[in-house]
Amino acid sequence: MENVDKKAAAMTAMNHSSEYILVAEKVVKRFGGVIAVDGATVKVRRRTITLLIGPNGSGKSTLLNVIAGFYRPDSGRVVFEGRDVTGWPPHKLYHLGMARTFQVPQPFHKLTVLENVLLAARGHPGESFAAPLQRRRWLPREEELVDKAFSILKLVGLIHLWDQPAGQLSGGQMKLLEIARVLMSGAKMILMDEPIAGVNPTLAHEILQFLVKLRDQGITFFIIEHRLDIAMKYVDYVYAMARGRVIAEGRPEEVVSNPLVIDSYLGG
Numbered sequence: 249m250e251n252v253d254k255k256a257a258a259m260t261a262m263n264h265s266s267e268y269i270l271v272a273e274k275v276v277k278r279f280g281g282v283i284a285v286d287g288a289t290v291k292v293r294r295r296t297i298t299l300l301i302g303p304n305g306s307g308k309s310t311l312l313n314v315i316a317g318f319y320r321p322d323s324g325r326v327v328f329e330g331r332d333v334t335g336w337p338p339h340k341l342y343h344l345g346m347a348r349t350f351q352v353p354q355p356f357h358k359l360t361v362l363e364n365v366l367l368a369a370r371g372h373p374g375e376s377f378a379a380p381l382q383r384r385r386w387l388p389r390e391e392e393l394v395d396k397a398f399s400i401l402k403l404v405g406l407i408h409l410w411d412q413p414a415g416q417l418s419g420g421q422m423k424l425l426e427i428a429r430v431l432m433s434g435a436k437m438i439l440m441d442e443p444i445a446g447v448n449p450t451l452a453h454e455i456l457q458f459l460v461k462l463r464d465q466g467i468t469f470f471i472i473e474h475r476l477d478i479a480m481k482y483v484d485y486v487y488a489m490a491r492g493r494v495i496a497e498g499r500p501e502e503v504v505s506n507p508l509v510i511d512s513y514l515g516g
């Protein structure tokens with residue numbers, strides 16, 4: 249009987265960890281006397297675009313930074329892919345498949361769009377000084393990477409620009425290149441701080457449509473965005489923060505119409 253209970257508990261735990269790619273639990277982060285995050289819990293379901301909203305100073309960026317390993321929380325924990333990764337540095341999380349867009353090195357302006365995507369591949373041949381000596385061994389892998397880079401460029405709609413220098417791209421196209429490079433790194437979950445800030449509405453819709461397409465292919469997104477009017481219809485789930493705490497969560501339309509959330513934006 250006891251074994252049956254243990255098995256049931258294990259099954260529940262497994263289902264739990266497979267439903268959520270990320271769980272940040274009761275996170276607290278202080279800066280001196282300021283409590284930036286005050287016991288916030290967020291759970292991100294696999295293959296969703298989950299949005300974090302809240303007025304200025306409500307703790308969104310700090311929470312994202314704790315999740316991405318830039319800050320160690322004062323208490324609470326972060327579980328990614330069923331593993332406790334609290335306090336892990338960003339590069340270790342990156343290798344586990346969690347990436348923040350700005351983490352990928354800035355594109356090289358003189359290199360082509362394709363070359364920039366190729367350079368983002370994890371363990372690409374050029375990373376090794378001994379690579380020229382091993383040329384014969386890495387050629388097949390190189391071909392595979394080029395195929396992958398082309399399919400990613402197709403997905404983000406930059407395929408027609410593959411041989412253009414990255415420096416000639418517009419601001420919005422640069423954002424798409426950033427997404428392409430994160431995908432090339434093999435990320436399973438992508439954290440983004442305001443992916444559509446500063447781009448025109450048409451391109452903002454296009455970027456969000458790409459995120460939806462990528463979500464449907466299995467990538468999970470956890471994003472902060474202020475332009476709710478545009479972002480709302482593309483996201484699956486929303487967390488709202490105020491004064492370091494999560495004050496509401498649910499479907500986008502429920503959260504934006506929640507009086508607590510409206511009050512928090514009005515300074516209530």
Ligand SMILES: Nc1ncnc2c1ncn2[C@@H]1O[C@H](COP(=O)(O)OP(=O)(O)OP(=O)(O)O)[C@@H](O)[C@H]1O
Binds near residue numbers: 283302311
């Ligand atoms: N490095 C820091 N040192 C001291 N205080 C900080 C630091 N980072 C954030 N804070 C404070 O923590 C609180 C939460 O800030 P945070 O940037 O996380 O909010 P936010 O919701 O992302 O705001 P915004 O939408 O304006 O980016 C604020 O009071 C802020 O002043």
